[in-house]
Amino acid sequence: MAERVTLKNLAEATGVSVSAVSMALRDHPRISEAKRTEIKRIAAEMGYIYNRQAASLRRGTTDSVSICINDLHNPVFIEFLTAIESEFRRSGKLVLLCNAHEDPEIQASFVRRMLEQGSAGLLLSPVEGTEPAELREIVRDRFPTVFFSRMLEGSDFDHAISDDAGGMQLAVDELVRLGHRQFAWIGGGQRTSTARARYRGFKTALERHGLPCPPEQVERVAETSREAGRQAMAAILKRAPHVTAVVCFSDLLALGAIMACHEAGRRIGKEISIIGHDDLEEASYIEPGLSSVKVAKEEIGRAAARLLLDRIIDPDAPAAREVIAPRLVLRGSTGPCLSADADGLNHFAR
Amino acid sequence: MAERVTLKNLAEATGVSVSAVSMALRDHPRISEAKRTEIKRIAAEMGYIYNRQAASLRRGTTDSVSICINDLHNPVFIEFLTAIESEFRRSGKLVLLCNAHEDPEIQASFVRRMLEQGSAGLLLSPVEGTEPAELREIVRDRFPTVFFSRMLEGSDFDHAISDDAGGMQLAVDELVRLGHRQFAWIGGGQRTSTARARYRGFKTALERHGLPCPPEQVERVAETSREAGRQAMAAILKRAPHVTAVVCFSDLLALGAIMACHEAGRRIGKEISIIGHDDLEEASYIEPGLSSVKVAKEEIGRAAARLLLDRIIDPDAPAAREVIAPRLVLRGSTGPCLSADADGLNHFAR
DNA sequence: GTATTGAAGTCAAACGATTGAGCGGGCGTG
DNA sequence: CACGCCCGCTCAATCGTTTGACTTCAATAC
Numbered sequence: 001m002a003e004r005v006t007l008k009n010l011a012e013a014t015g016v017s018v019s020a021v022s023m024a025l026r027d028h029p030r031i032s033e034a035k036r037t038e039i040k041r042i043a044a045e046m047g048y049i050y051n052r053q054a055a056s057l058r059r060g061t062t063d064s065v066s067i068c069i070n071d072l073h074n075p076v077f078i079e080f081l082t083a084i085e086s087e088f089r090r091s092g093k094l095v096l097l098c099n100a101h102e103d104p105e106i107q108a109s110f111v112r113r114m115l116e117q118g119s120a121g122l123l124l125s126p127v128e129g130t131e132p133a134e135l136r137e138i139v140r141d142r143f144p145t146v147f148f149s150r151m152l153e154g155s156d157f158d159h160a161i162s163d164d165a166g167g168m169q170l171a172v173d174e175l176v177r178l179g180h181r182q183f184a185w186i187g188g189g190q191r192t193s194t195a196r197a198r199y200r201g202f203k204t205a206l207e208r209h210g211l212p213c214p215p216e217q218v219e220r221v222a223e224t225s226r227e228a229g230r231q232a233m234a235a236i237l238k239r240a241p242h243v244t245a246v247v248c249f250s251d252l253l254a255l256g257a258i259m260a261c262h263e264a265g266r267r268i269g270k271e272i273s274i275i276g277h278d279d280l281e282e283a284s285y286i287e288p289g290l291s292s293v294k295v296a297k298e299e300i301g302r303a304a305a306r307l308l309l310d311r312i313i314d315p316d317a318p319a320a321r322e323v324i325a326p327r328l329v330l331r332g333s334t335g336p337c338l339s340a341d342a343d344g345l346n347h348f349a350r
Numbered sequence: 351m352a353e354r355v356t357l358k359n360l361a362e363a364t365g366v367s368v369s370a371v372s373m374a375l376r377d378h379p380r381i382s383e384a385k386r387t388e389i390k391r392i393a394a395e396m397g398y399i400y401n402r403q404a405a406s407l408r409r410g411t412t413d414s415v416s417i418c419i420n421d422l423h424n425p426v427f428i429e430f431l432t433a434i435e436s437e438f439r440r441s442g443k444l445v446l447l448c449n450a451h452e453d454p455e456i457q458a459s460f461v462r463r464m465l466e467q468g469s470a471g472l473l474l475s476p477v478e479g480t481e482p483a484e485l486r487e488i489v490r491d492r493f494p495t496v497f498f499s500r501m502l503e504g505s506d507f508d509h510a511i512s513d514d515a516g517g518m519q520l521a522v523d524e525l526v527r528l529g530h531r532q533f534a535w536i537g538g539g540q541r542t543s544t545a546r547a548r549y550r551g552f553k554t555a556l557e558r559h560g561l562p563c564p565p566e567q568v569e570r571v572a573e574t575s576r577e578a579g580r581q582a583m584a585a586i587l588k589r590a591p592h593v594t595a596v597v598c599f600s601d602l603l604a605l606g607a608i609m610a611c612h613e614a615g616r617r618i619g620k621e622i623s624i625i626g627h628d629d630l631e632e633a634s635y636i637e638p639g640l641s642s643v644k645v646a647k648e649e650i651g652r653a654a655a656r657l658l659l660d661r662i663i664d665p666d667a668p669a670a671r672e673v674i675a676p677r678l679v680l681r682g683s684t685g686p687c688l689s690a691d692a693d694g695l696n697h698f699a700r
Numbered sequence: 701g702t703a704t705t706g707a708a709g710t711c712a713a714a715c716g717a718t719t720g721a722g723c724g725g726g727c728g729t730g
Numbered sequence: 731c732a733c734g735c736c737c738g739c740t741c742a743a744t745c746g747t748t749t750g751a752c753t754t755c756a757a758t759a760c
Contacts, residue, residue, distance in 0.1 A: 004492065006716055017740050022717060030738065047490050052466040053403040054716035057745045064463075072428050081422065085449060089456075094463055097447035099435060106439070113414070113444055116402040117467075140397050142354070226635045255635050262637045285576045285605050286636050287612045356746055367710050372747060380708060404746035407715050703759085710753070715746105722741075729733085 005048045013046065014039050025050075056118055064094040065308060066114040067123040068107055070150065072099045074224055074252055076278040076297065077125065080149060083301025084123060091309060093120065100127045102223070108138060115143050121308045125149040128191040144311040148304035151193035158311055160304035160322045164194050167293035167326040168201030169208075171247050171275045174291075174328055176209050179337035180245035180273060184217040186232045186257055187249030188224060195249060198277060202247055216240050221253065229256025230263075237264050244272055244337050251276035251283050251292055258290065258333065269335040279329050288332025296324045355398045363396065364389050375400075406468055414444040415658060416464040418457055420477040420500065422449045424574055424602055426628040426647065427475065430499060433651025434473060441659060443470065450477045452573070458488060465493050471658045475499040478541040494661040498654035501543035508661055510654035510672045514544050517643035517676040518551030519558075521597050521625045524641075524678055526559050529687035530595035530623060534567040536582045536607055537599030538574060545599060548627060552597050566590050571603065579606025580613075587614050594622055594687050601626035601633050601642055608640065608683065619685040629679050638682025646674045 011018045016035065024031045024039040025048075031039075056062055065088055069077045085095050096119065098110040107127045114122060121144035126135075132155035139145050146158040175183070185202055188195035206213050217240045219232035229248060233256065236243060248254035254276030258268055266272045269288045276283065279294035303322045310317065361368045366385065374381045374389040375398075381389075406412055415438055419427045435445050446469065448460040457477045464472060471494035476485075482505035489495050496508040525533070535552055538545035556563050567590045569582035579598060586593060587610065598604035604626030608618055616622045619638045626633065629644035653672045660667065 004716095007718095008716075018716090019718075019741075020739060022719090023739090026718090032738065035738085047492075049490075049492070050466045051407070051468075051716050052463070053407045053468055054745090055718070057401070057403045057407055057747095058716080058718045060745070072422070072431065075425060078422050078428075081449065082451070085451070094460065095448070097449065098445070099431065099447065101432070101435070110444065113402075116400045118401075118403055140399075142397075142399070226631060230635075255632075259635050259637070281576060282605075282632060285580075285609050287609070354746095358746075368746090369711075369748075370709060372749090373709090376748095382708065385708085401746050404715090405748070407717095408746080408748045410715075701760105705756105705758075707756090708754090711749105711751085713750095714748085718744085720741105720743095723739085724737105726735105726737085728735085730731105 005046045010039065010043055010046065010048060014042050062118045062120050063092065064096055064119055065121045065123065066096045066119045068098045068100055068110050070100050070125045070127040071102045075280050079297040080301045083298045084305045087302050087305035102127050104129055111138055115139065121312045123148060123304055123308055126152055144308060144315060146304055146308040146311060148300060153193055156319045158307045158320045160300050160307055162295045162300060162326050163323050164197035165201030167277060168198045168247065169205040170328045171293055172202060172205035175245040175273060175275065175334065178273065178334060181211060182243045182245065183211065183213050184236045184240065184243040184246045185213060186219045186221065186229060186246060186253050189220050198249055217243055224250050224252050226252055226256035229253030230260045233257035233260035244339055246272065246274045248274065248276045251278045251280040251290060254290055255282065269332045271338060273334040275334055284331065291330045291334040293326045294329045295326050299324050355396045360389065360393055360396065360398060364392050412468045412470050413442065414446055414469055415471050415473065416446045416469045417473040418448045418450055418460050420450050420475045421452045425630050429647040430651045433648045434655045437652050437655035452477050454479055461488055465489065471662045473498060473654055473658055476502055494658060494665060496654055496658040496661060498650060503543055506669045508657045508670045510650050510657055512645045512650060512676050513673050514547035515551030517627060518548045518597065519555040520678045521643055522552060522555035525595040525623060525625065525684065528623065528684060531561060532593045532595065533561065533563050534586045534590060534593040534596045535563060536569045536571065536579060536596060536603050539570055548599055567593055574600050574602050576602055576606035579603030580610045583607035583610035594689055596622065596624045598624065598626045601628040601630040601640060604640055619682045621688060623684040625684055634681065641680045641684040643676045644679045645676050649674050
């Protein structure tokens, strides 16, 4: 590996001072047009590589932002990411990404690293179990930080999220409208704001309709994956075969649940209705299609990016919280309730 | 935003020299145990943040590596990524990621940036249309670079890839064994090594069996997405309804193709067999399951990471090329050929 | 009692780029 | 013709860390 070419080398090669070279490369008007092109030519020839560490040390600025995502395995985050990235590209920033694999240590070390390395700001979809205090400790007041997708409750960071509770209420309302009375819930634990809020929305809506959801119809999963959804659904089918409507925390879980129903010979959208959350692209590429709460990923991504850009400009502005309304997308996985459950009808008639 | 705390500030606060502080924080034995803990305590108290730019400028080393992925929308890359990341984490490196959105400019600017910023090395799944010469121009001999997933033909970089041609031959062989004679191909253009190699494998295998694949049964798509696969399949169904076996460049395309068959009322795995490539997790979570060429993502990812680590250690070693064999995973989307196509049988009998 | 060693620091020179101040000479102006 | 001014460049200090050379003091060796 040859020694790296520096401004000094270029200065020697061109016969001007180091400062002149530096200015020439950055098109400073103090250097004559002729010399600028000459110097640039030689720089290219000698394979000069700008040393951003040195420059940034001197200038004290950067133009990169960092995004840390709790887990890229869920395609919904890729969709968020795309919106965020395009917004940042528009403003000329380079985006550095980290996949935290739902591991607080990876997340913390990435955040710390970005601080040390000098990133203009951080966009975070926090991993499960992120401690607001701990994170505050790391970023102090020094580092513009915005959360998206998941909230960090009890913190004064900026946020851009979906109305999670509201989305689930839409789902339940629709299923009730279709005549369903026996609900099941497949979802995560209580460690993320999304898990809490979506479950809360589910419960609230059921209560509003005067419907119960006994514990044996609630299945908590450790991770958000198709496989977890499949196992949860299988458990519910065994334990509570009378369930006709299943609300899932996410599409990934719902897709697993659908698989379990296939395996059990239950016809989706007829004998059992399933609804997910996120509206992954995949949801419309299966048969029957998966009904889902469509999160405004574009809008949330753009909002998150803009919140960060604003925060970078004004670190002392009050914390902002953008909550964006989702909407329901209906496909074949939901249909009218077929079972004439007397108990259910009673509730309905009342 | 408060001024950043520096070693100098810590030195003043603790009453020792800057060098002593620097050494203390890095646990240099020259500083006494007592002073080390004292200094660390004060550093934490004052919210000291290590300035990696300065440090790295002085030391001339880094411990981060960069990965640039052509397009994260295809889940197969997430699966590659996971393997790569875990391998790097094992060796204590931080992984910075870039999603190139299949755009050569984004890729080039990321690569350049990583060079400027000082990354230990680069792992690249190159975007379509990457020019070996141009890339060589950017990285020169200075930057350890390894390609994975896609090759860059005509270059002397290290590579870790799947045997793309071989994989497609497995697929064709299986379909021929099931009695199929009328094949269609859904795949990308000629701009990536994977597109070329997989199509070559497909053609080679057909020729070996003495089977044709006329142009109207070959559908080129501009991008690798479900939607592109759906449209391609719809076109084939219209143009060449006698086709009974469809080989797709990727699972994403195959999933779209399956959707198109559903829409056209063609029963998958009965009237028409479809086979994909990659073996996404999703392939086993639809009904019927998608038969696919299973790429050894774990193995390739680990190989790529190790190639890069080796390359960082020895920049002058000869270029290595690891080609890892895929295997076939059969699910419900492939089945025996039902149509008694005389022409096909003739070919078979010969 | 002098030389040697070692522990625990200090000092100053880097690393590579940036930048405000300075400087020489040619030109326009009065 | 002297003065100021602008052009086009050079100088030197600086950003925050690291590191090899050097110092100081005390303890040990002979």
